[in-house]
Amino acid sequence: MPEVIDKLLGSSERLRTKGQLYKLLSPGSMCDTMFTSSKEDSAPLYGQGLPVTFGTSFANVCGENRQELASQIGELYSDFNDYATCVLVGTTGTVSFEAAPTSPSSFPKFAAGYINHLYMVNRTLEHRVEDLEQELNDIRAYWPTIKKLVAEYGAATDRVSLALSQLGRDYNPAQAWRIAQERDVLKEPMEEDAELL
């Protein structure tokens, strides 16, 4: 049961992280500013790497594992682009896209779709996080009982293990079955009553 809880917590944390990533990239964020301030005649950022900056608290969500964070950001961008990779250095990095607007004139439309997609995915993720948190809260009510059960079962198992280490050295069920098949074969049926309990 503790493993299940850890897994749920882990899933929730990963979703929360992803949700935070979307929020970071949603309208009003640094990326949004970059899109809206881009001029049609300016060179597209795609292919050259999109610079991103993360605050310390956000980076802390993923701990010291930069590779994991970069991988998640890459996956995030892949939701609206066929392929994206992210390289992080400290709390800054770049995101590169395989597919990009083919001309500067198509860039605003592409960016608008990009932002809308971010909104929708973010909303979906927030709902999933809420659902998971609700499940966790339901389980938390039983957590003291579960811990008590596990502790009691653990203590009993320890006692049994100790007893088995002393008593069970010569206990070999497979060998016993072989002996049974040699020694316990009858020549005639037992009395029928003998099989009644």
Next chain:
Amino acid sequence: MAATGILFADYSKHPKPKRLYLDSSFAILLLHYELNKTSPAALRPKHQQAFNFHQALTADGVDLVGSVLTYHEVLHFYTFKYTGGMYDLAKAYLVSVGSSLNSPQENFKLFNKRAPAACAAAWQTIAHRVGATEYFFDQHGIKLRSPLPSPKLTNITQDVINYASILKDAFVALEAADSVHLSMSHYLDSDAVATSDLGFLTADPFKIYYCT
């Protein structure tokens, strides 16, 4: 109303159960078959029927479960009542010393009390039956489960006993252990029970697979 009874031989004519609870009488038939399959003279038709039924259940992937009670009764049968078991050994000892005979249980207690060393030596000749019993359940895919966790933390144990008591109270043909088997079969979420004990057939609303 009585239970829904289905002969082992008619198994394929009915919807298959997902989980079947095995009472000890069925497990004993199967154990007897497995021990004596090389000695046909020692087998009765019901042993073969139990084996065939088990083969069909296994082929269909039916979840086979028993309980602590199933294990206890099969172990007792094999180590005490089966030919050459402790009841026979106790009787042989008492005859050899010219002692009068009583019930098998009393003979065993007397043997152990009067000649503990001889009793221990006799036990060693059949002690393999304990391990063999456990191996038998394991090899036949019979999972022994029992809804009996800590009484401090749950009232399931009490619920099982309460249900068994009500069943025993209601059905005269059920023996005490049978009522506990039936109670646990429901608490283990089994669709039906396999047995050779015809007393089970009186218990509504259970579905019973049986042989005669």
